[in-house]
Amino acid sequence: MPKGVKKQHLPEKICPVCQRPFAWRKKWENNWDNVIYCSEKCRRQNKQT
Numbered sequence: 769m770p771k772g773v774k775k776q777h778l779p780e781k782i783c784p785v786c787q788r789p790f791a792w793r794k795k796w797e798n799n800w801d802n803v804i805y806c807s808e809k810c811r812r813q814n815k816q817t
Contacts (some may be wrong), residue, residue: 775791778791778792778796778799779791779792780792781803781804782804783804783805783806783807783810784804784805784814785805785806785810785811785813785814786806786810788806790807
């Protein structure tokens, strides 16, 4: 029996900086509710403005 979730069923959010959708990642498993940005680049860019 396969483990995990099919990629098409992963939750998504929209990055407020680049306006692109990004999907859930395993490393965000415990912190998904607090994830706001799709990448470090977007996170840093938002703090500069």
